[in-house]
Amino acid sequence: MRIALLARVHLGTLAVLFVLALSACLLVAGLPRAMQASYDEALRRSLAAAPAWQADLTVSVESRSPEEDLHERGQFDLRDRRWHEILPAALRPLVTGAGHMSAKTTLTPVTGTAGQTYINLGWLSDAAQRVDWVQGRAPGRPSTMRYEGATIPVFEVGVAEDAQREMGLQVGQQKMLGENDYVAVKIVGVFKARNPADRYWSHNLEILQVTKIQPPGALDFEKHTTTLISDEGLTALSSEGRNLSYHWILPIDPRGASALAVPDLDAAVAEFGRVAALQSTGSPYHLDTGLPKLLADFRAALGTAQTVMYLVLGGLLAVALGVIALAVLLLTDRLDHTLTVARARGGSLRQVAGAAATVTGIAVMPAGLAGYGLSFLVPGPVLPIVHLGPAVVVLVAIGFAAARVARSHRTPLHERRDDVAAGRVSARRITLEVLVVALALAGAYLLRARGLAGGDPFLLLVPVGLTLAAALITLRCYPYPLRLFVRLAARGRAAVPFLGLTRAARARSASVLPVLILLPALGVSVFAAVISDGIASTQQLAAWQQVGAPIKVTSEVEIPAATISQVRGLAGVEQVVTAQTGRVQVGYGAENAEAIAVDVAQWRRILDGATVSLPALSDGALVSPELRGRGTFEIGWQSRVRLATRGVIDSVPGFYTEGKFMVVPLSVLTRPAVNTLLIKGDVSPDALARLIPSASVKSQERALSAIRDDPLTRTVRWALVVVTVALGSYALVAVVLSLVVGAAERARAVSFLRTLGLSDRQAQRLTVLEILPMILLTALVGLGLGLFLPYALGPGVDLASYAGGLPVGGYSLDLLIPLALAAGLAAVAVLGAYAHTAISRRRNLGAVLRVGDLT
Template sequence: MRIAQLVRVHLGAVTVLFTLALSACLLVAGLPRAAQGSFDEALRGSLATAPAAQADLTVSVESRSPSGDLHQRSEFDFRDRRWREILPAPLRPLVTAPGHQSAKTVLTPITGTGGHTYINLGWLSDADQRVEYVQGRAPGKPSSMTYENATIPVFEVGITESALKEMQLQIGQTKVLGENDYVAVKIVGAFEAKDPGDRYWSHNLDILQVTKIQPPGKLDFEKHITTLIPDEGLAVLSSEGRNLGYHWILPVDPSEATALAAPDIDAAVADFDRAIQLQASGGGYHLQTGLPKLLALFLAALGTAQTVMYLVLGGLLAVALGVIALAVLLLGDRLDHTLTLARARGGSLRLVAGVAGGVTATAVLPAGLAGYGLSYLVPGPALPIVHLGPAVVVLVAVGFAAARAARTYRTPLHERREDVAATRPSARRITLEVLIVVLALAGAYLLRVRGLSGGDPFLLLVPVALTLAVALLTLRCYPYPLRLLVRLTARGRAAVPFLGLTRAARARSASVLPVLILLPALGVSVFAAVISDGITTTQRLASWEQVGAPIKLTSNIEISEATIDRVRALDGVEQVVIAQTGRVQVGYTAERAEAIAVDMAQWRHILAGAPIGLPALSDGALVSPDLRGRGTFDIGWQSRVKLATRGVIDSVPGFYTEGKFMIMPLDVLIRPAVNTLLIKGDVSLDALARLVPSATVESQERALSAIQDDPLTHAVRWTLLVVTVALAAYALVAVVLSLVVGAAERARAVSFLRTLGLSDRQAQRLTVLEILPMILVTALVGLGLGLLLPYALGPAVDLSSYAGDLPVGDYALDLFTPLALAAGLAAVAVLGAYAHTAISRRRNLGAVLRVGELT
């Protein structure tokens, strides 16, 4: 037989199969690429936004004797090259940019301050590229001076301009450092960072900022600052009598990171640390980095994203294959007369199966190649599924067509009357189906009880088993309520309800395939919609928890009343609630707690309609769990205040989530020093920032955008949306194809009945009653399965990484999507039934009745 001629004759069915195979191959190859590309983007964003001190690799050593001191830049360069040579292979793509080296002392007190003020000495290999002097001059060669009858070195140093004021120092001033082995520093210049926002300064914050430390049990703070010395000072800098450390910074390039390589980095970092300890002469070298921790957090979020995506993409592939099988079934029905005649004339079974497979391959093979090629337009790496997915689609379609033909035409002539009586299932089949249902229920129970450990494939099997179990139960139970309805309608005088429901109850075995397609299609699409809606709801809650008000303005200094009045006068401002925050003394001890003084009634008013709330408070204080049970507090803030405990609050939205904290009424303070404004209204954040330059402005909408715009979160929600739409489309296609597959047999039956006086209106009602029960039952069961899956899988899937670190567990029952899908399927079924009867009405009854007869 000529396959090309058969393709031309049945071009409509071939085109449908080509279109479905093309869409399936494009989705199965393109979505994983897009998802993996989003994973890579998320990892790069995570590394780029993390402090460089965490992401970069820092090799450090503490010099314990003058013999181990480094005095020349070349000594640092030599070791830098050595560290790069022994980098493990997984780290080499990440560490390509040049780094920098430093030498710093720590805990170097100013003589005579009793250990309250420290000036450390620091050398940066690229200081001339990073800072510029705004006062005085750059430091030069060290000199010497006599102190307590001994000659000590004097280092010329530069200091950040802000530290001059904070530590009450002056240019030209000389300070002696140490308690026994003394050195002196002469401040000759003040500098500023050329780019204070550069990630580089994450490694050297001690140079830009004064560090304040409150020793345990003390009320006063220690102040620490690191000054800069030149290369000439490095030659004199010694570890004798002071704590001196050397550091080599190997910067990690976030743009070279990939999610696929991330699991290997942890082991590579450990190997690098061991290699450093073995290779370095003198010992004491070790690796400092937070890269494994950053990757662990990312991989935890990635694992959840991959799990969710594997579930929905697996469901999408299964549904796509089912719809393609329906299309193959449609094409097989179109070839039925030709293949039956060929078999009756002596054609071999191999020939018949080969023709069916060849015609199918003519449609799906070009579609697979086209879908595979189009997937390369999607940005992202080519995973194994990108290559295997289209091949699986093509092989399943061709294999199903050939196997069906071999089974159908195994005898030269075949007569099928599956619409007359249903075959009784074998004991082996019943046992297998019962086993599947039991295993699915046991798996769901165990998943609810014990959760899921990372990498456990059990999670992927439970949804599949549940879907299969529900499908089997639906297929087994579906005919019984219909038979009951048939008995009820048999007592009536109208023939159409009886005939329509009878044909539905005796549907041919091919109707099983639409059920197996619609169930996972609706189940997975509703599951994806519910998960996406749960993430969206929790994201909104997290944004309110982070900010605590529509707009929050916090200042590090007091906000004057005149400024507050100007804020109230801005266009769009509806209400302003003033508050004061700070650390308070608890009792007369060194214990400290965070506190906020605010008019709680006004704050509760601006939170009206928000997903968060606050308890009422008129007097006393609300305290954190760490402060519960203490009765009345004696608080030291601006003055001594006594407050009775009025309740316990786990967190204060926008302010405190853990530790010791309390909320008190604003009027307990004699003169509030307002440093926080809670604002309601539609006002420009930039205008507020310009009005209060010392303040940081946050908004709930901006916080929500930051959560939603996270690359990993965006990838999960985008994939869920695409899969939901694709599955809904496949479900509708399955309904249409199920109508078309049985169209010939249905037209023949309606034509017989029309010869007996069946009117066109009755024919329409008959067709609707035959089709609609299967659609409605399957739709309702599939929707119920989709609504159940989030609760069944809830303990095993942690979605907090995509919802502002809040657990996603409150899946509100939003019936819009389920009802829309059910209504769409029902509407398509009804319209298809009416279209079918309209087409059948135009056919010649004699021609229809002769279709398929071989006598």
């Protein structure tokens, strides 16, 4: 059989098949790479945004005897090398940079301060590269002195600028530390960090800042600071009489993180902690890190992203394979006459099936290779699906072509009864279809009733089952309403409605089955559109709840009235609402609550048009659920104030979401000390930050951008848009191919009718009436399925990670995109019908009547 001639004769069909296979292979290989790259970027951002003390690995040990003390840098270096040697393989890509080491004392009181002031001693292995000395000099070698009849060490130390200011420490001062075992410190310098924002200082914040602690029941604060000593100071630093611990920090480099390695990292961290503990010869070494918690949070968000992606990509692959199968069906129909002749002349079944597979392979194999190659232009790791996806597409196309031809040409000169409208369906098939529908409905009910456990296969099986059930019900039930319309049309005098609807109602299952590709295409695309819209609206709500106003300015100290006047005078400022926040005493006991005093009416005007709001309040208080049921109560805030409960609110936008809180009118305060501004207008947050340096400025627009710019969030929404467009395109192609697949039989019937006097206009209406009912019915079922899936899968898909932490639910029925898809399919069907009629009109009726007219 001349394969090259067959390919040249059917070049147009092969070109369509090539384009479809190319797009499918590119999507199935490229989209997973892009998504995995975004997963990696999300993990890296998560690790980079976390405090270093939480992400890094810190090996610590408490020295409990002089024998366990370390007095030389070499002793620290030796252990540091050991920690790197025993790192599990999964952690090595993350721990690539050089870390640092430290020795610190804790709870070292200043003698004679009754435990109110603490000056600890600290050594950093890289202090010389991290700080600049702004007064005095760097510490040097320690000395000794006599104190109360004993010789004690005198450490030269440096203090941070914050400690100098908060604790009144000066260069040249000498302080005695301890209550029993004494040590002296001499302040020889004041330092500041070269880069205070460096993640490094997350591990050593107590060195840069004074820590204030209010003990339970006490009115005054304890003040703690840690000073710096030199390398020589290690020789005199001992655990005798004080709390001394050593630390080795192994920093995590986010650039080496991979989302694919996350499942192995938890076990690796636990293994590293276990092996590090085995290195102990005295006090046990222990691993301190928050990395497992970070990975668990990321894994939860990643799991939801992957679930949504599996759903939409699975639907995309199924639809793409279905459309390719339609194109193969068209090709094998075009080859049918040639293969029938070859079979009648003695060709074996293997030869004719091989010929169809070879012709199909001429189109799909180069397309598969091209799509596979183009996928490498997409940045991201190469996953197994990148290799398997194109291979599956190619094998399915070739296998379907061979199988269909082999089934059709089991015997030579196969004949088909075109005058039979429908065959009897076997009891076995009916039972199987009823079982599929029952299982799909049961799965959807169970998913709604109990939610989804981690790793449960229901999430992937339920959408597939629902789609298949909808397709089977549509396939079996669509003739019955059409037959009702046929009976109505039969009562009329016009023949075209009766003939068109009769042909549509009597269409065999095999002829309408290709159209059912529209079900998953429309279902998944509408599902993706609804999910994307739900995420977008919830993101808006989350941004408003985070800020509570277009712009919010909060300060720890009172904002002067003159500054507020300047804010009101800034260009673009439309309205400024002043407020005071604070912690108030509820009643006369120890119960406290968070409170905001504000003019609620003005705040409500600022929130006009926003997705959040507050109840009206003129007097009394709006309280949280934990404060409900108290009627009139009293608070202590500047003075004692009696308030009546006017309502219960679950949250205060921009301020409180849980616990005990209340909203009161600003007028209840004797003298409001404004520390919060709620601003409406087109003004730069940076300008406000410059005007009020002590304040924190947040804007709703920036909060929304931060939510949307998260890599996982951006990937989910981007993928949903791509899949929606791709599925919509495939659905349109499916309609066109469905028209072309049945074109020959339809043209023959119309030609027969034209000999009986059917006009061109009547032929067009007849074709439309034959095609459009199934398209419209399938589009409506697919539309309904897509709108139903978000509600069916609601308990199983937690999209809060992509919507600012708020649960995505209560999907609004925005039918613009779904109806546009359904209307587009119907329009394409109608245009295709008119185009088909126009083409058929050019045919010679005599030739049409002779083709296949064997009696």
